[in-house]
Amino acid sequence: MRRGELRVGVVIPCFNAERYLAQTISSVLIQSYAAAEIVIIDDGSTDGSLTIARQYEAAFPEVVRVYAERFGNAPRARNVGAARTDAHALMFLDADDVLAPDALEALQSALSANPAAIAACPWRRIELQDGKWSSLPATCAPRRADQDALSAWLTGWYYPPCAVLWSREAFTETGGWDEEVTSNQDGDLVMRALVSGTTLVETEAGTAYYRKLPEGETSLSGKRFSFDGLQGRLKVIEKIARLLEEAGAIAPYRKSISQAFASLSASAADSYGGLSHYARMKSREYAPSLWQRALARATRSGNTLQTRPTAPPPRNQFEEISFGLDHAKQVLSSPVSASDPVLGVAAVEKSPKVSVIIPVYNRAHLLHRTLAGVLQQTFDDFEVLVVDDCSKDDPASVVAALQDTRLRYLRQPENKGVAAARNRGLREARAPLVAFLDDDDEWFPEKLDLQVNLFKALPQDVGLVYTGTETVSDDGRPIVDMPSAHGDLYLELLVRNILHGAPASAMMRRNAITNVGFFDETLPAIEDYDYWLRVCRCYRIGCISTPLVRYNDLRGPSEGQQNQERRSLNIQANLAARNQFYQKHGSQMRKAGVAHLFLIDTAKRGLVDGWNDRRAARRLSLKALTLAPTSRVVHQMLLRSFGILKLLRMLKVRPPVNTSVAGPAQTEK
Secondary structure, X not given: OEOOOOOEEEEEEEOOOOOOHHXXXXXHHOOOEOOOEEEXXXXXXXXXXXXXXXXXXXXXXXXXXXXXXXXXXXXXXXXXXXXXXXXXXXXXXXXXXEEOOOHHHHXXXXXXXXXXXEEEOOEEEEEEEOOEEEEEOOOOOOOOOOOOHHHHHHOOOOOOHHHEEEEHHHHHHHOOOOOOOOOOHHHHHHHHHHHOOOOEEEOOOOOEEEEEOOOOOOOOOOOOXXXXXHHHHHHHHHHHHHHHHHOOOOHHHHHHHHHHXXXXXXXXXXXXXXXXXXXXHHHHHHOOOHHHHHHHHHHOOOOEOOOOOOOOOOOOOOOEOOOOHHXXXXXXXXXXXXXXXXXXXXXXXXXXXXXXXXXXXXXXXXXXXXHHXXXXXXXXXXXXXEEEOOOOOOHHHHHHHHXXXXXXXXXXXXXXOHHHHHHHHHHHOOOOEXXXXXXXXXXXXXXXXXXXXXXXXXXXXXXXXXXXXXXXXXXOOEEEEOOOOOEOOHHHHHHOOOOOOOOOOOEEEHHHHHHHOOOOOOOOOOHHHXXXXXXXXXXXXXXXXXXXXXXXXXXXXXXXXXXXXXHXXXXXXXXXXXXXXXXXXXXXXXXXXXXXXXXXXXXXXXXXXXXXXXXXXXXXXXXXXXXXOOOHHHHHHHHHHOOHHHHHHHOOXXXXXXXXXXXXXXXXX
8 A cells, every 4th residue: 555645534433333343444545545544433333333433543543533522414424433533535425335446536636636626536325135235336426428526416316425526625515424414425525516616527437336235234324215315405406506595506406496396396206296396396496487598508507527438347337346345354353452541431532512603804912902802702612723915014913912722823824814814713613603703803701601502592594693782983982783683684785784793793603504504705895694594594593682892993083084985995895895796686575575775875885075976876766766666765766866955955855765674774794
């Protein structure tokens, strides 16, 4: 065996797999290209799986590491395993699958040439026939010549996890495994990567073997055709469709999405009529029209290299899979004594409960105050990620001076903006809950405690909890905001951002990034508003009315030239971002019938003192008029933008009543 420059880590989640685990581990150990690490996550096995894993750890301590912790969730176990290795490339190998000796060599070679991609090798299934395990052809649907990888995956073609090697970059950028998905977990992960533009490289060499378990045995992933499994598949298809819509890339995939819903409807038809009917309706909704089919042909995405894998070498249909068995027998023939400490329950490195993300840029003089508020929290099971966005001052020394092991300092290689800094924190975060804090704001001591306890009491469909705020401006007088909005807030946020205390008041489930992605780094402003809207589309929102955040809105002399210039730049960035925001979410606004309200709210911002762009306000008002010609809100803004409202007031003529749900214009932070 040899080890090249690309460090490969193999993550094996395990639950009651004592019949297969030894062969699985051995098939990795005998690879022609050696794995740098094999990380086994035992998810509370009640059979001999942990003992077997410990025997391999004792025999190969430099390569094999075992962690024992009860998750009851395969995606969570895989995410934990990924966090336990610093390998450049990752394979997620189920504890009952095996690899041919050349699999990793073929995969790492492909990935070395495409370092931010996903590599996949040919695969076969192994099935118990007449008392022996036999190699049989892959059982997925065929891939048509005109299909790219995402279209094919949606319609039943796929590679199982044992055939896929992930670059660390691709896995991290995708957000990891979605811990809420109950079925098609690997499909969800790969399709999200393909939606984001990750390349799939298909090799001709190497073979992976996916084991079909005998009747009565189930894997950690669950049952595909149970009600939960079917519902899980439905949610995955809906998620991929939504992500494509938000990316403006739905057109080439309408046919495949429609077919995916139709296939699900057929699978559910015999047992779950309601689910089948809903999937059939979704299939019709996404079925492309003639012009949409023409557009799809013109804009088909190329998210895979144009290399087609050849069929694996012909094999005897009833060939017994034997590689790795002799190696496994050799390891297990000299068992470690049960009294040996290596077989005891491992002291697992526990992840923190909350990750706190603080972007900082040229505000080292304020950072100590902000960090002091975090370190004084009554809830102390957290980590703090201070993400330095390439500051010209020295925030690193502020972090070092506090000498707290919970603080982690991360420096960006170049200044990329607050969205990129928050995304760096999200990618590095280890906790299931994530809280955000700006470098000039403060938390009250009980902030984390109250939010964590509320999350414990709320159902899983609540993805974010925000709190009240106390705003301190130049005159020193605090303004208290005690919000009450909670539940399904998507429609409200389509109109305007009502989560004014966020990001400093927000705590969310980290797993939400597997549904909504990361902050949009292309927006010049309101990147937090965009993110909360996307969260609200997938999750309900919780609220703590109590002010738990102090938002410092200190801007210096109100009449100073520098302050006025900064205000103008802020307004300009805000309006440019809102235009981009509308391009991104306008279709959903129009579908909900609230697009005119968002446009009017934007027009108001164009008329604030210090900017006063009447031409833009008129353009937005006229655009809103085409959407809602009878709206009094639109009529009033038209009068105002053309100066007629001011004239009417001078003449003491009563203007139309403003019934807008959108409040006074505010510049989002």
